[in-house]
Amino acid sequence: MFIEIKNKYLRITSIVFYVIILFFCALQLNFLWLFGFSPRYADIKRPSQQVGSELYTTDGKLIGRYYRENRTPIKYDEIAPSAVKALIAREDARFYSHFGIDFVSLLSSGISTATGDKRGASTITQQLAKNLYRTRYNKSQGITRYIPLVRSIIPKLKEWLTSIKLESNYSKEDIITMYLNTVSFGNNAYGIKTASRVYFDKDAIELTVPESALLIGLLKATSSYNPFKYPERAIENRNITLSQMNKYKYLSDSDLKKYQEEKLVLRPGNNTESANGDSYLRAAVDKYLAKWCEENNIDLYEDGLKIYTTIDSRLQKYAEEAMSSQMRILQKRFYAAWGNEDPWEDSEGNKIDYPNRALKTTELYKFLKSKFKNQEDSINHYVNLKKKMKVFSWYGDRDTLFSTMDSIKYYGKILNTGMMSLDPFSGKIKVWIGGVNNKYFKYDHVNQSKRQAGSTFKPFVYLAALQNGMTPCDTLIDKPVSIPYKLNGKIEYWEPKNADWSNSYMSMSLRWAMSKSVNTITAQLTQKVGPENVVKWANECGIESKIAAVPSVGLGSNDVTVFEMVRAYGTFLNKGVRTDPILVEKITDLDDNIIEEFTAKTKRVLTEEIAWLMLYMFRGSMEEPGGTSQALWGWDLFKKNNQIGGKTGTSSDYVDGWYMGITKDLVTGVWVGNDERSAHFQNSEQGEGSRTALPMFAKFMEKVYNDPNSGYTYGQFPKPTTKITIKYDCPSPRISRDTTSTDSLAIDSLQQVDPTIIEEQTNNEPENTPQIRENNKSSNSQSLQTPTPPTPLSNKEERDLRRKQKQEEKEKKKNND
Numbered sequence: 001m002f003i004e005i006k007n008k009y010l011r012i013t014s015i016v017f018y019v020i021i022l023f024f025c026a027l028q029l030n031f032l033w034l035f036g037f038s039p040r041y042a043d044i045k046r047p048s049q050q051v052g053s054e055l056y057t058t059d060g061k062l063i064g065r066y067y068r069e070n071r072t073p074i075k076y077d078e079i080a081p082s083a084v085k086a087l088i089a090r091e092d093a094r095f096y097s098h099f100g101i102d103f104v105s106l107l108s109s110g111i112s113t114a115t116g117d118k119r120g121a122s123t124i125t126q127q128l129a130k131n132l133y134r135t136r137y138n139k140s141q142g143i144t145r146y147i148p149l150v151r152s153i154i155p156k157l158k159e160w161l162t163s164i165k166l167e168s169n170y171s172k173e174d175i176i177t178m179y180l181n182t183v184s185f186g187n188n189a190y191g192i193k194t195a196s197r198v199y200f201d202k203d204a205i206e207l208t209v210p211e212s213a214l215l216i217g218l219l220k221a222t223s224s225y226n227p228f229k230y231p232e233r234a235i236e237n238r239n240i241t242l243s244q245m246n247k248y249k250y251l252s253d254s255d256l257k258k259y260q261e262e263k264l265v266l267r268p269g270n271n272t273e274s275a276n277g278d279s280y281l282r283a284a285v286d287k288y289l290a291k292w293c294e295e296n297n298i299d300l301y302e303d304g305l306k307i308y309t310t311i312d313s314r315l316q317k318y319a320e321e322a323m324s325s326q327m328r329i330l331q332k333r334f335y336a337a338w339g340n341e342d343p344w345e346d347s348e349g350n351k352i353d354y355p356n357r358a359l360k361t362t363e364l365y366k367f368l369k370s371k372f373k374n375q376e377d378s379i380n381h382y383v384n385l386k387k388k389m390k391v392f393s394w395y396g397d398r399d400t401l402f403s404t405m406d407s408i409k410y411y412g413k414i415l416n417t418g419m420m421s422l423d424p425f426s427g428k429i430k431v432w433i434g435g436v437n438n439k440y441f442k443y444d445h446v447n448q449s450k451r452q453a454g455s456t457f458k459p460f461v462y463l464a465a466l467q468n469g470m471t472p473c474d475t476l477i478d479k480p481v482s483i484p485y486k487l488n489g490k491i492e493y494w495e496p497k498n499a500d501w502s503n504s505y506m507s508m509s510l511r512w513a514m515s516k517s518v519n520t521i522t523a524q525l526t527q528k529v530g531p532e533n534v535v536k537w538a539n540e541c542g543i544e545s546k547i548a549a550v551p552s553v554g555l556g557s558n559d560v561t562v563f564e565m566v567r568a569y570g571t572f573l574n575k576g577v578r579t580d581p582i583l584v585e586k587i588t589d590l591d592d593n594i595i596e597e598f599t600a601k602t603k604r605v606l607t608e609e610i611a612w613l614m615l616y617m618f619r620g621s622m623e624e625p626g627g628t629s630q631a632l633w634g635w636d637l638f639k640k641n642n643q644i645g646g647k648t649g650t651s652s653d654y655v656d657g658w659y660m661g662i663t664k665d666l667v668t669g670v671w672v673g674n675d676e677r678s679a680h681f682q683n684s685e686q687g688e689g690s691r692t693a694l695p696m697f698a699k700f701m702e703k704v705y706n707d708p709n710s711g712y713t714y715g716q717f718p719k720p721t722t723k724i725t726i727k728y729d730c731p732s733p734r735i736s737r738d739t740t741s742t743d744s745l746a747i748d749s750l751q752q753v754d755p756t757i758i759e760e761q762t763n764n765e766p767e768n769t770p771q772i773r774e775n776n777k778s779s780n781s782q783s784l785q786t787p788t789p790p791t792p793l794s795n796k797e798e799r800d801l802r803r804k805q806k807q808e809e810k811e812k813k814k815n816n817d
Contacts, residue, residue, distance in 0.1 A: 280434025427600020654687025
């Protein structure tokens with residue numbers, strides 16, 4: 001029953017009181033969606049501070065962050081006391097005496113506003129409520145936001161309610177800490193810890209009184225008082241804060257005078273904690289975790305995660321050093337080779353107008369066409385207008401005057417690279433290099449760029465042969481071949497050529513042929529096993545890109561990524577078990593509680609015997625005569641019977657250079673080339689994978705082996721744990737110069753390479769180096785008469801010769817048709 005109140009004024013007061021209660025209840029509950037979101041009790045207990053996530057290497061090195069607001073929360077005792085005092089003096093002098101709403105300030109503010117002097121009355125707690133719960137954002141407002149005046153009052157009332165809730169749940173120290181962890185200090189620095197680094201390169205606890213006063217003063221207007229842009233204004237504003245500290249007895253008069261006279265000294269911080277960590281790796285992890293974040297309703301940029309990648313900081317450093325060293329050399333080589341000549345050519349060696357073709361694909365060109373109504377003269381004038389810009393160079397950012405066309409031409413000649421190193425036993429990616437410079441080249445050449453694999457794809461042909469019952473000792477002859485195939489219902493013939501455009505007519509074991517990378521034998525083998533089987537086994541090992549089952553499949557005519565190739569080669573080292581690489585090991589919250597741990601998915605796709613035989617085949621690139629990896633002897637890589645297997649790869653016209661290297665612990669893939677496929681090296685001396693990509697692998701592994709703390713040592717490939725029933729011990733004959741004749745070669749039938757251990761060594765050669773000795777034993781050799789090697793052709797002569805050969809082939813095909 002309701003109690004009847006007869007007193008008129010008391011009745012009106014009671015009604016008003018009940019209406020206020022009902023109004024605030026409706027406000028809190030967002031009645032009929034009128035008022036928008038208000039934080040609940042659970043929200044107050046678990047405030048969201050939009051904390052960015054941190055990215056670490058597997059050994060705990062911070063390498064980047066994800067954030068929309070760059071902040072790192074800290075505790076109260078990690079904040080300089082002078083910063084707390086400056087905040088209270090400047091923002092909320094009665095902070096310790098009110099309960100979230102300062103009615104004295106409200107009254108004072110109201111009087112000041114009435115007299116024309118607008119003055120804020122928000123407490124620190126109210127400002128925290130606004131920052132934490134975004135009470136003034138559209139999504140926090142309901143239908144009332146369309147009503148003038150009301151839309152200003154409702155958010156303020158919600159801030160009052162939220163402030164009271166905060167004060168009832170947190171101590172004053174907690175509120176100060178949350179506030180200083182939340183607010184923006186300008187220059188993309190959120191929170192006092194980040195601000196201390198950005199402006200003074202120190203921890204927040206180390207701030208001096210003037211530094212604290214400057215940071216707190218920034219809260220009034222971060223842009224207007226930006227000390228980097230407006231140092232005089234910043235000092236003036238800092239001194240106002242110091243005066244307020246003096247007014248409220250936090251500073252003596254003598255200290256005030258001393259601090260106000262102190263000069264502004266900024267030390268911009270350059271640490272990774274306050275940087276977005278712009279890198280290929282950061283972008284790759286973002287992509288890697290996209291599905292996981294969606295499934296778990298997690299925001300990588302706001303939920304304060306600690307993400308521990310599988311990347312080894314030592315190996316990553318060595319890989320980056322090797323990449324930088326080798327790519328500088330290659331870029332110089334590329335410029336020197338072409339000189340003032342444009343490097344863009346089609347497959348027939350004809351020059352193409354790459355700059356204009358590239359321009360027409362840009363949004364700028366589409367805009368100019370629309371603006372100038374297809375008036376080419378006006379468009380050309382604009383795109384050739386020079387302006388100041390920074391461009392990439394191997395000596396740091398370069399200031400220059402470039403037009404749009406100049407820029408297109410410049411970047412059209414820059415070589416790029418992709419490199420990845422994998423531990424296939426655990427599936428952990430140890431090294432990730434997406435390109436030469438993430439600032440200028442965002443495209444990741446590990447998992448985004450697909451390029452022709454060249455001869456690095458050949459091992460899948462030999463794998464298919466082993467799966468088809470052949471052995472490493474089976475032989476084929478290096479001879480010209482003509483392979484028929486159907487194209488649009490018509491019979492065509494494919495006639496592959498070896499890299500040197502010649503044939504030896506020698507009978508070669510499969511191991512020798514793969515080691516020498518003989519195209520004609522690979523083509524014959526592909527025909528024997530069937531292109532579809534080559535594709536099948538490439539897919540089984542980890543190649544996911546679409547591969548056309550054509551006769552040339554084994555020569556790497558299809559496009560693949562570095563990521564796929566490394567995963568596939570990892571299957572051979574991991575005893576036939578395909579491992580899907582992982583880039584993240586575990587994720588924790590800010591308190592180091594584990595949220596998720598990641599393990600690699602595995603699947604057996606080869607028998608251990610076949611996998612071991614493939615490793616034996618890969619070793620041939622170092623052990624067989626003319627093996628394509630033997631340039632590795634030039635580095636400090638072969639101590640303690642160390643074994644390395646690998647495969648070089650070069651696509652047509654030296655556009656793409658590859659090297660796939662295998663050690664007992666790691667599989668590493670390297671690609672080198674130009675993003676514009678019509679730009680390429682001119683000849684084998686410049687552009688073969690053994691001269692572009694292989695040295696990067698060699699430099700990397702040399703650094704790894706020479707570091708006793710890297711965790712990676714010399715050693716032989718894992719021994720088979722199953723019986724090897726397939727014949728494989730069939731060493732190839734050594735080819736050496738016959739000293740009895742200056743124009744003949746000899747095949748030494750006695751001097752052969754032991755497939756496991758090479759016993760003879762000299763003091764001048766690395767351990768395990770196969771010996772290529774002079775041979776006088778005519779009774780033990782047969783001569784292969786060959787003409788005296790001709791004088792090497794110049795770059796231009798070799799290019800002209802290749803063009804002539806291609807033209808002759810083209811004419812021959814035309815005549816056959």
